[in-house]
Amino acid sequence: MKKQLLFAMLLATGAMSAQMTHLIPWFMGVPSTETIIEVNSGDIVTWTWDDNLPHTVTTDAGGAESFASDMLTGDDQEFSHTFTVEGSTSYACEVHPMMTGTITTVGSTAAIGDVTVADFDFYPNPATDNVTVSGKEIINRVQLFDVTGRQLLDNTATTNSVKIYLNGFSSGTYFLKVYSGAKTKNITVVKK
Structure with missing residues (x-):
């Protein structure tokens, strides 16, 4: 815990x-x-x-x-x-x-206080099979971590909507990190 x-x-x-x-x-x-x-x-x-x-x-x-x-x-x-x-x-x-x-x-991409958070919508949450992340900006990269910090997924993208398939993962809490240029958003995802 x-x-x-x-x-x-x-x-x-x-x-x-x-x-x-x-x-x-x-x-x-x-x-x-x-x-x-x-x-x-x-x-x-x-x-x-x-x-x-x-x-x-x-x-x-x-x-x-x-x-x-x-x-x-x-x-x-x-x-x-x-x-x-x-x-x-x-x-x-x-x-x-x-x-x-x-x-x-x-080199550091931003000084402390300069980091901006990307604005993305994500659904559904809780999820059963997949989670969709979408926004106005292009998504460059998506990472998925389990609660121990182990990286489970690291994919690049060039669209403003990405679907992450969770079929192979057990029920539980996961952390999704979405990158758009120098902006990031951390999302907590619950898989049923």
């Missing part, structure tokens, strides 16, 4: 400030689609241990930034780093070198 509340609070504060927190699950077999991301300068990346094995998060030599976690063991262990230097930073687990990723830091 604490994790769910924390993630909901992180989503809510993301809409009010330029700083974002990106969550990366850290476990044996983690796919590169979850460990290779782009962040804005000032964003925080939090790695969360999702197995009971010992792991580290340690940068490779020559990256834009340098950091190293302690060796941590057990579910729900976390390590966070705030990225401030533009460029790419590759990292790996010292215990399991096949666990790798890259964080690419780009």
Whole structure:
């Protein structure tokens, strides 16, 4: 429950400030689609241990930034780093070198207080099979997260109406992040 509340609070504060927190699950077999991301300068990346094995998060030599976690063991262990230097930073687990990723830091797109919220309608909510997001502006990207912060969907778009199919997901609460240019909107979706 604490994790769910924390993630909901992180989503809510993301809409009010330029700083974002990106969550990366850290476990044996983690796919590169979850460990290779782009962040804005000032964003925080939090790695969360999702197995009971010992792991580290340690940068490779020559990256834009340098950091190293302690060796941590057990579910729900976390390590966070705030990225401030533009460029790419590759990292790996010292215990399991096949666990790798890259964080690419780009300049911040907005100063604190400059973030604007996109105006979109969404329906139905609660939903059974799908949710439609529509508005006057073009939707560029849609991301779907579960209550633990795990990214379930990351799609690009070039229309002002997007349908997100929820058929393969269990009943529960999900968080939808919709991008339109530099504007974003966070939507809480309940699937019946």
